Amino acid sequence: MHSTARPPMHDQFIITRVPRPMPEGFVTTQHFGWRCGVSPSLPVTEVRRGEIAVGWILGWVILEDGRFAHETGSFEISEPAPGDPDGVEETLYALAGRWACFLVVAGGLRVYVDPSASLGVVFSEEESVIASTTSIVNWGRDDSFGEGRYSRRVLKKNQFFPSGATSDPAIGRVLPDHRLDTSTWAVDRHWPAAPLARFTKQSEVDAATTEIATSTSAVMAALTSHTTTILPLTSGRDSRIIMSAVRDRLANCEFVTFEYHDFRKADTAYARAVVGRYGLRHRLLTIPTPDDDDRRTYLEAIGYDANEGKARDFYLAAGELPSDRGWVTGYVGEVGRGYFWRETDSDAIPATDDLLERMRLDHTPENTQAVEQWLETAVFADVPQMLDLLYQEQRQGAWASTQLYGAAPFVFSIIPLNTRRNIENMLRLPIAYVKSGQMPRDIARVGWPDLAELPYDRQPGWQGRLEYAAFILRRDGGRLFRRITRTKSR
Template sequence: MGILLGFPIDLNGRRMIRGAWQAPVRAEADLDAFSQGMLRSLGGRFLWIQTAGGEHRIYPDCSAQVTCVYDPAAGMAGSTAHALLDEGEYDHRFDRASFDRLGIDGEGWFPAGLTAHHGIHRLLPSHCLDLNTWQVRRFWPESRLRVVLDPSAAVDEIIDIIRRQLEAVIAGPKRLALALTAGRETRMLLACARPYLNDVDFITVSGGDRHEIDTVMARRIARDMGLNHVGLPRAVATDAQRQEFIRRGGHCNADSNSRYHPSIWPIGQSHILIGGVGGEVARAFFWRNGDTENSPVSPQVMAHRFGLPVTAPLLEAIGRWQEGLPAMDTREMLDLAYLEHRDGAWYAAQFCCDPTLLRIAPLLTVRVVELMMQLPPSWKLTDRLGHAIIEKLWPELERYPYNSLGRWKDMMVKMQRVIADPRIVLKKLRKVRS
């Protein structure tokens, strides 16, 4: 039927797929339906390259975590512009103006299918690329998603899907490393990992300023709960290492990960890192006070929600994305925007930047994303999912504050961040204006 490229997890079998694999869905005449059913049965990060029936299509996982960019004029697809272009062409087609205007050499990124190179586009989550026509179309969701009637059942299902992936990694050749920070999603994953504590190493990048809150809180939790905790001292990349990180990703990201990515090299060959990326979909990250089901959100407003400067190419790309949406309410659209433009075009776009450590996000599976998007608005606005999972599995974890060491200490950390990168203030102001 085709090829799975990357690191897929068989959710039914609770194993990482190596070699041939038989999908637990029937290959009906509708190959699109077959591919969608197959994607639902998988976790991990991968591309599905379908070759059956004379069709040649590329389907990403639910967050496009194995990157795919394409040049329709040349009829080429690859992981990044760095893979597609030779050195001279790479530099010649580099869009320096957009790179600078969007603040990529800081905390900016390229959403909405844009890249840093003229004529090269990113395959976004929920879209497939037809290699016969070089056209892209959305395949999910086909219509608006209804709010779940029983959130507690959704919680149980999410826990089950997360644990299937944890068990798959534990059964594999490398040790499971679970990120432990002061944040919400890693705390939730810690609760899910409670039955497997002897098989997990909890990892924290330790350091000052913005890493200090994570360092102190992770040590406290690990000490109290008897966790296997590994602190990795923050390591700063050399200029050459940072430039290599940026170029490997096609100059689409150059944020703090490019500065500190050597920090995780000590576990690169021995572990697979599980992180909490994707959980923001369940907590209304792009919503604002006053948003309703029918609030108008123009491309300009959307750019402000992203915290990015408004540029003509960005507005045009966001407009095309909005035109391809099925009928859905505004808040659902904003959740989908986070999945596709933030998780897909910021987090996942860094897949090739540092090939030393495999990272898997168990919240980024089709069914978990679907359930998070279907939670009631009251749940999303109060971050109820994380609390519900922790209360159910390990309520003692709720006594530790999130992302805080106290008011004054937090203020000092924020001041240090602003001094290090004043562009953070501009980004916050854009979001407030939206």
């Protein structure tokens, strides 16, 4: 018999016109006729335009002076301008953090999410409700409802619901670069307004990578000034970028490595070498095997909008760490690494089936229609830029960001690379430069040159080279097998 206990829904929220069931302990406030219920861990900040209150922000906005916006009592946005009807593009989107913004407009609210939608927002027109997850929208249903969701779960490892869909057909998601208007309950794209021209000069590339490094260092300085911050230490690229940003803040940092026993075991050997070289405070985390209760808890926390695989590391393993720390994670950097690119790409937009394959999604009519609808509104300069935007809005916004709600509770959980300017810089990098794989090393070199030169995705030395070669063979062989299988099934 499994437990019927509900997860505490750390950092989650619900916004509605009328009283609704919500998790025990949520704090309720009133804003312009809307009832806002939030987890006690989630900050609320008033938004003002001059002397007038015009809305509120949930989450963590990092100001230029390193403070969080909620520590100042309010946040100031600009007057409306052409292309920016709510005055947020030059104010809110100039800053880092994890947030969602709710502005009062004629007939309702306009809802903006941070550049990665890392504080996820879902909504139901039928219920007239905005919330963090589908589980919060459905809060108060009996145990059989939750048991039904668990038994009907369909997503496999690394899968998600694309293009604003969710596990509940009556509930939608606000993707990165999109906003919700509750006067019509319609979602539309607000960025980019025009295709982003690629850099053509090396000086522009150098300025972009330096800006990303400087921005990440400023974010990490702000976070580590608030509390000791935990950084995952892996042999990967985003981990290296973030670590290079704290060279002068190591006293305020702790590092952890998940002890995987698959191809990622190279992280353990790499971490031992780096810890020994630089004297880091480090902890190796054993990866437990989740039982049914663990899986239910995790899936409930993320609204059943991803697979339960991350329950092993994000939830159970990280749950062994002190909760009075901050937590950062290394997403977003893939935007500048051509994650969805393939050698066979041309100037033609890949077929929808091909895009689903790259996203590791099933070839269903629903997924096909969702991707085709996304393509209708996407704004891009070339096919590689389209693929990077697809990664950021779909893989990041609908898969990675969703799972932050299932992670172990910390003082904050923030993606340091998650800024509009960083993403724009990555989208504008020259195609040849992206293919070279040089971006992470160039960014890391700004803050920590010695660290930048260590190998990626493997432990140092000859053994690491052999294990990495075997991993590439398994990975590419798997892609080829899936492609052949899909072709034969047609």
